[in-house]
Each structure stands twice: as C-alpha cells, then as structure tokens.
Amino acid sequence: MLATDSELLLQFKQPHLKEKAFTSIIKKYQEKLYWHIRRLVVDHDDANDTLQNMFIKVWRSLDNFREDSQLYTWLYRIATNESLTFLDQQKKRSSISLGDEDTGLSYKIKAEQGFDGNKLEWKLQLAIQSLPEKQRAVFTLRYYDEMPYGEMSRVLETSEGALKASYHHAAKKIEDYILNR
Amino acid sequence: MLHPREHIIKELLNLSPSIAENEAINIYSVPNAYFEELAGKILQQIALNDAGRFLPVSKNVNPYQLPNGYFESLAHDVLQKTAWQNNLSGEVNKELETLAPFLLSISKQMPFDLPANYFNGAITKPATADSSKRPRTIIQLKQYIKYAVAATVIGIMAITAGLLTQPKSLNNHNVPRPVSITTAVQNATDNEIIDYLNKSIPVPNVSALVNPTATEAKIDDWIKGASDDDIKSFLNDHQAGSVKKNKEG
Numbered sequence: 001m002l003a004t005d006s007e008l009l010l011q012f013k014q015p016h017l018k019e020k021a022f023t024s025i026i027k028k029y030q031e032k033l034y035w036h037i038r039r040l041v042v043d044h045d046d047a048n049d050t051l052q053n054m055f056i057k058v059w060r061s062l063d064n065f066r067e068d069s070q071l072y073t074w075l076y077r078i079a080t081n082e083s084l085t086f087l088d089q090q091k092k093r094s095s096i097s098l099g100d101e102d103t104g105l106s107y108k109i110k111a112e113q114g115f116d117g118n119k120l121e122w123k124l125q126l127a128i129q130s131l132p133e134k135q136r137a138v139f140t141l142r143y144y145d146e147m148p149y150g151e152m153s154r155v156l157e158t159s160e161g162a163l164k165a166s167y168h169h170a171a172k173k174i175e176d177y178i179l180n181r
Numbered sequence: 182m183l184h185p186r187e188h189i190i191k192e193l194l195n196l197s198p199s200i201a202e203n204e205a206i207n208i209y210s211v212p213n214a215y216f217e218e219l220a221g222k223i224l225q226q227i228a229l230n231d232a233g234r235f236l237p238v239s240k241n242v243n244p245y246q247l248p249n250g251y252f253e254s255l256a257h258d259v260l261q262k263t264a265w266q267n268n269l270s271g272e273v274n275k276e277l278e279t280l281a282p283f284l285l286s287i288s289k290q291m292p293f294d295l296p297a298n299y300f301n302g303a304i305t306k307p308a309t310a311d312s313s314k315r316p317r318t319i320i321q322l323k324q325y326i327k328y329a330v331a332a333t334v335i336g337i338m339a340i341t342a343g344l345l346t347q348p349k350s351l352n353n354h355n356v357p358r359p360v361s362i363t364t365a366v367q368n369a370t371d372n373e374i375i376d377y378l379n380k381s382i383p384v385p386n387v388s389a390l391v392n393p394t395a396t397e398a399k400i401d402d403w404i405k406g407a408s409d410d411d412i413k414s415f416l417n418d419h420q421a422g423s424v425k426k427n428k429e430g
Contacts, residue, residue, distance in 0.1 A: 030300055038293060093327070113294045121292045124284075144289060146273045168280055175281035 002028065005071040012062055022062075026055060029072060032145070033079045039140040040083040042108040042129065054082045069154050076147075077155045080137050087133050105129040120178070127177035131170055138163055139170040 003011070003024060011021035033054070038047040057078055065074060094104075109115065109125050116122055128136055137156065141147045149160045156163065277285050366374075 034300070035291060039291070042293075044293070044295065112292070114292065119292070120287045121290065124287050125292065142273060143277075143284070167276075171277060171281040171284060175283050178287075179283060 006067075009062070009065065009067065009071065022059060025058070025062075025071075029075055032072075033075060036076065036140065036145060037079055037083050039128065039144065040080075040133070040136060041086060042105050042112075042125075046086065050082050050086050051079070054079050057082070070151070073151050073154050076141070076145075076151075077157075080141075080155055084133055084137065123178050123181070124174070127174040130177055131173065135166050135170050138166045139174070142167050143171075 008021045008025055008028075011017040012025075014021075030051070034047060034051050037050050037054070038044065041047050041050060054075075058075065065071070106126055106129050109122070109129060110117070117126075128139060131139060134156070138152065141152050141155065142149075147155070149163050152158075152163050153160045158166075274285060369377075
C-alpha cells in the first residue's frame with residue numbers, strides 16, 4: 001500500500017530514509033506534475049528540464065515545508081511557478097511572441113509527432129496555448145486536474161473569485177477559438 | 182431356477198423368521214421434484230468445477246494476509262477518493278455545460294508524444310544527495326551555445342558603435358583643447374580686456390560730440406534733456422579713460 005504524504009514527510013526527515021522517501025514522492029506525483037508542466041510548456045525536453053528543476057527545489061526545501069497545506073498543493077505550486085518562470089525566460093530570450101500562430105508554442109505543437117490540425121484534441125491544445133500564461137495554468141488545473149478553486153487559490157496565490165472569472169473567460173475563448181477557426 | 186427375491190426371502194427365513202414376516206416399507210421421504218431436478222444440479226456443479234471456481238475446502242482457512250488496520254481506514258480512503266472525484270468531475274462538467282458545452286465533447290486525453298518508459302527511470306534523485314552541496318540547475322547545451330553567440334554578436338556591435346561614434350578631433354593635435362572661460366578672463370590683462378571691449382562694443386564717438394566742426398544745433402539736439410550731472414559724469418568717464426590711455430602709452 002502507498003505511504004501517505006505525512007508518512008513520507010516523516011521518513012524524509014530521517015537521514016537514512018531521506019532518499020527512499022524522496023523517490024517515493026517522485027513516483028507518486030511524477031505523472032500528474034509532468035503533464036501539468038507539459039500542458040504549459042508543450043515541448044517534452046522543456047517539460048523534463050522544468051520537472052527535474054522542480055524536484056531539485058523540492059529536495060532542497062522539503063525540510064522547511066510547514067504542512068500548512070497539502071503536499072500535492074505545495075508541489076503543484078512549485079511546478080506551476082517553475083513553468084511560468086521558464087516561459088517568461090523563454091519570452092525574454094526570444095524576440096518572437098510565444099503566442100504567434102506559426103511561431104513560439106503554437107509552432108511547437110504543430111511540430112509534435114502525430115499532429116493533425118483537423119483533430120479536435122490538437123485544436124484544443126492550440127486554443128489553450130493562445131491564452132496568457134497564467135490563464136493557461138488556471139484552465140489546465142481546472143479542466144484537466146479538476147482542482148477545486150480553493151486549492152487552486154493556494155497553488156496560484158490568487159483569490160478564488162479572480163480564478164473563477166479567469167477560468168470562465170478562458171473556457172469561452174477556447175470554445176470560440178475551436179469553433180471559429 | 183429361483184428368482185433373486187426368492188433367494189433373499191429364503192435366506193432371511195433361515196436367519197430370522199420374524200423379520201421375514203414383515204413387509205418391506207420405505208419410511209423416508211424426499212423433497213418434491215427432487216429427482217426431476219437432480220440431473221440438472223449435478224451438471225451445473227460439474228460446469229463450475231471445470232471453470233476453476235472451486236468451492237473452498239474449508240471456509241475457516243484463509244491463505245491471504247492484510248496490512249494492519251486495513252479495514253479501519255478503508256472506508257475513509259474510498260469515500261475520500263470517490264466522493265472527491267465524483268463531486269469534482271460532476272462540478273467541473275456542470276460548470277463547462279454552462280460556460281462552454283462544446284468542450285465537453287472533446288476527449289481530455291493528451292495528444293502529446295512521450296518517450297518510452299519515461300516514468301520508469303528517466304526521473305531519478307538529484308545528482309547529489311549531499312545537502313551541503315548546491316545541486317546544479319540543468320540547462321541544455323544548445324542554450325549555452327545560444328548565449329555565447331548572442332554575447333559575441335552584442336560585443337561586436339558595441340565595439341563597432343563605439344568606434345563609429347568616436348570624435349575625430351581626439352587624434353588631431355592641431356585642434357585646440359577647450360579652455361575654461363573663467364580661467365581665461367582671470368588670466369587676461371586689463372589691456373586685453375579693453376581691446377576686446379573696444380572691438381566688440383560700439384562706443385559712442387565722443388570726439389564727434391565735442392567736434393568743433395559740429396553745428397551747435399546738432400550738439401544741442403544731442404544733449405537736449407540730459408541733466409548737468411549726466412553730462413559731467415559722461416565727460417569724467419571719457420576723460421578718465423583717455424588719461425589712463427595716455428599714462429600707459
């Protein structure tokens with residue numbers, strides 16, 4: 001049976017069990033966090049780098065985790081911040097707008113193996129990438145991870161009301177994008 | 182030849198004549214339609230046995246083991262998962278029904294490709310398990326190359342811009358260096374200042390005012406309106422200037 005988060009945190013604090021506990025945490029959350037990051041950064045190599053950087057930060061700061069929120073909420077917050085930071089750095093390094101139709105992240109989606117612009121699931125990804133970064137995070141957390149607004153508020157450090165408005169707006173924009181293009 | 186039954190009766194008479202006198206009556210009963218259903222029940226049991234669903238030899242022997250406290254937390258764990266998922270799925274879908282019903286028709290399966298066995302070994306513990314060492318941030322080689330190229334281009338542009346905007350006089354020794362005006366005035370002699378003023382500022386022709394060839398009418402016009410003090414002051418200034426000039430001469 002999988003250990004609970006509390007048990008893993010206790011193990012992590014013991015030097016001889018630290019690595020084992022950390023490995024367990026990775027295995028427990030790697031897929032959820034990977035896909036959350038990938039939906040934001042698109043490219044697998046970028047997602048892999050971001051995910052590893054994220055877990056490195058977790059390794060360094062888990063001792064100071066105060067457990068005032070759920071472990072997975074805290075992990076999601078770090079993953080989201082790392083992804084948004086990566087996108088910000090990429091935007092600064094490149095003079096090309098990341099939202100351009102044939103450049104940036106949309107270009108990366110179209111370069112993905114198996115891309116088919118006629119299929120709805122690919123159109124959905126293009127529509128999601130047309131959103132501003134933070135709104136993109138709001139939409140994917142709600143739509144794919146089905147995160148409650150209360151938890152999302154702790155992940156994104158934004159009020160629930162603002163998140164609801166952002167998500168509602170995002171859903172409308174995405175629907176409009178798919179139906180009218 | 183005797184019938185078998187007759188043999189049995191003859192044998193019983195030899196053994197116990199009193200028993201042989203009673204008629205053989207079956208006192209046991211069977212359920213209704215027992216014999217009509219018996220064949221079907223036997224065939225059903227045979228079929229179950231063939232499918233491997235063997236009845237336990239003994240209900241009291243259980244070879245499986247359970248973790249301690251399994252059933253104490255089972256209900257809570259299941260409720261937590263199912264209620265949370267169901268409620269949220271329902272809540273999220275209901276929300277989308279109002280906002281963007283079309284999105285409900287799209288599969289949530291991610292179309293992105295993933296390297297084989299990525300989750301089975303690609304992610305490992307950090308390069309160093311020693312907390313005293315600072316773990317490296319992983320940056321791809323191609324990004325280093327991009328930084329190096331960008332830095333080189335910027336450096337070349339900066340040097341070129343610097344060379345093009347340099348003033349040419351820096352290398353021309355014939356161009357006089359800029360001089361501080363305050364210093365120059367302080368160092369100038371009185372004669373140099375007077376010469377400069379005489380050349381620069383139009384000085385009224387005093388000699389013309391007292392030129393004996395000028396008509397009295399013209400002179401009267403010039404000094405009309407001036408007070409005696411003004412005239413005396415004017416004459417004194419110009420007389421002082423000419424005395425000084427004579428002294429220096």
